[in-house]
Amino acid sequence: MTATDSLNAIKGTRDILPEEVAYWQWIEQAARQIFSRAAYREIRTPIFEQTELFARGIGEATDVVGKEMYTFIDKGDRSVTLRPEGTAGVVRAYIENGLHVKGSLQRLWYLGPMFRYENVQAGRQRQFHQLGMEVLGSADPRADVEVIALAVDLLNDLGLPNLRLDLNSVGTPEDRLRYRAALVDYLTPYQAELDPDSQNRLSRNPMRILDSKIAATQKIVEAAPKIWSYLAPDSQQRFERVQQQLTDLGIAYSLNPRLVRGLDYYTHTAFEIIAETGLGAQNAVGGGGRYDGLVSELGGPETAAVGWAMGLERLLLLLQQLKSAPASPLDFYIVSRSPAAEAQALRLAQALRHAGFATELDLSASAFGKQFKRADRSGAAGCLILGEAEAEAGTVQLKWLASGEQEALSQTDLLNQVETLRQRMQRSLELP
Ligand code: HAM
Numbered sequence: 060m061t062a063t064d065s066l067n068a069i070k071g072t073r074d075i076l077p078e079e080v081a082y083w084q085w086i087e088q089a090a091r092q093i094f095s096r097a098a099y100r101e102i103r104t105p106i107f108e109q110t111e112l113f114a115r116g117i118g119e120a121t122d123v124v125g126k127e128m129y130t131f132i133d134k135g136d137r138s139v140t141l142r143p144e145g146t147a148g149v150v151r152a153y154i155e156n157g158l159h160v161k162g163s164l165q166r167l168w169y170l171g172p173m174f175r176y177e178n179v180q181a182g183r184q185r186q187f188h189q190l191g192m193e194v195l196g197s198a199d200p201r202a203d204v205e206v207i208a209l210a211v212d213l214l215n216d217l218g219l220p221n222l223r224l225d226l227n228s229v230g231t232p233e234d235r236l237r238y239r240a241a242l243v244d245y246l247t248p249y250q251a252e253l254d255p256d257s258q259n260r261l262s263r264n265p266m267r268i269l270d271s272k273i274a275a276t277q278k279i280v281e282a283a284p285k286i287w288s289y290l291a292p293d294s295q296q297r298f299e300r301v302q303q304q305l306t307d308l309g310i311a312y313s314l315n316p317r318l319v320r321g322l323d324y325y326t327h328t329a330f331e332i333i334a335e336t337g338l339g340a341q342n343a344v345g346g347g348g349r350y351d352g353l354v355s356e357l358g359g360p361e362t363a364a365v366g367w368a369m370g371l372e373r374l375l376l377l378l379q380q381l382k383s384a385p386a387s388p389l390d391f392y393i394v395s396r397s398p399a400a401e402a403q404a405l406r407l408a409q410a411l412r413h414a415g416f417a418t419e420l421d422l423s424a425s426a427f428g429k430q431f432k433r434a435d436r437s438g439a440a441g442c443l444i445l446g447e448a449e450a451e452a453g454t455v456q457l458k459w460l461a462s463g464e465q466e467a468l469s470q471t472d473l474l475n476q477v478e479t480l481r482q483r484m485q486r487s488l489e490l491p
Contacts, residue, residue, distance in 0.1 A: 071185025
């Protein structure tokens with residue numbers, strides 16, 4: 060790279076600019092409120108971990124581990140990986156910090172950046188953000204239903220339309236072994252007609268062929284045996300209870316026997332939330348399910364668990380199509396001219412902020428006309444004007460921007476009238 064090359068963000072990463080941050084905060088606020096009402100607590104884990112955690116947790120045969128991990132050797136010669144998802148790290152933290160002995164059940168949620176080296180397209184990035192939750196320590200089907208209900212609550216709270224909940228059971232590892240054999244038996248005669256990716260998967264991970272996006276493969280898969288016929292009676296019963304309880308809560312779902320998740324740790328319940336419009340090819344807003352074997356696989360005690368994660372960028376794409384971001388309201392915009400006035404304006408801004416008013420100080424030292432224009436555009440309720448005369452007299456002009464009404468006040472009076480100002484601010488903001 061030469062000095063003249065521009066230093067751009069890395070492919071697949073994006074800056075989140077201030078206009079967009081309002082949407083992020085909106086989602087975060089809704090999530091915090093909904094999750095804490097259900098007794099979920101936030102957990103924050105590191106964004107990089109030992110590579111082996113993901114290899115063992117997510118599965119060597121998955122695309123995520125096989126092709127998409129950001130793995131490197133650090134200066135201490137350790138293989139580390141930027142987390143491609145949140146579950147493995149949460150489970151590691153659960154085991155390492157003895158959370159299983161601190162309480163019989165942990166309800167956790169998290170939000171943060173994840174990294175996958177994927178082909179970049181709309182809604183698919185290399186650094187993206189997930190909002191997720193995990194319930195560790197309960198095998199009760201009501202836990203599955205609770206996490207799904209909270210996802211639905213959040214999406215409803217954000218007002219997102221046209222979402223579909225797809226539901227399946229992938230059974231126990233034993234159920235899957237039986238199903239896998241039947242699936243391979245069915246697919247083998249069609250091997251030559253499958254797309255190259257699916258041909259590869261036939262021996263490594265045949266269930267992933269079920270969610271191939273390639274039309275020719277999809278056609279073959281249509282008549283494939285369904286996993287439901289291979290579920291042991293216990294698994295079948297469990298699946299039915301989840302469905303019954305979702306129905307009890309009035310949560311609509313579509314059964315989809317071809318729903319297999321891209322990560323290997325799932326048992327029993329698997330689900331995805333699909334946007335039927337607005338996202339194009341990358342239409343999965345979120346996904347999750349039960350993973351009863353992961354805690355023990357990673358060295359902890361046998362622990363049943365269930366959870367999900369949503370892609371925040373995808374939620375954001377949907378939200379942006381729907382409504383404009385809430386602006387953060389400004390109370391005062393201060394304009395000033397002359398050295399004495401500028402110094403007083405700085406002090407006044409500080410005092411108003413301390414009194415709880417959102418206050419922006421014009422720093423341009425340009426002509427009043429230009430500063431007034433910026434005040435108008437700022438969306439503030441009031442503009443405070445300090446010229447040479449005001450600075451000498453210790454006064455300030457207060458102009459209510461919606462009505463154009465203007466009055467002169469001493470600076471001390473202004474600061475003493477906090478309550479009156481607050482009330483007037485309300486009235487002024489309510490004007491059309
Ligand atoms: P996942 O289905 O791999 O599940 O990812 C969850 C969501 O993250 C996806 O539905 C999608 O919205 C978003 N996402 C995934 N990859 C990308 C990407 N490259 N760019 C943008 N968004 C993306 C998991 O990660 C599991 N850990 C979920 C879970 C939690 N299961 C149990 N507990």
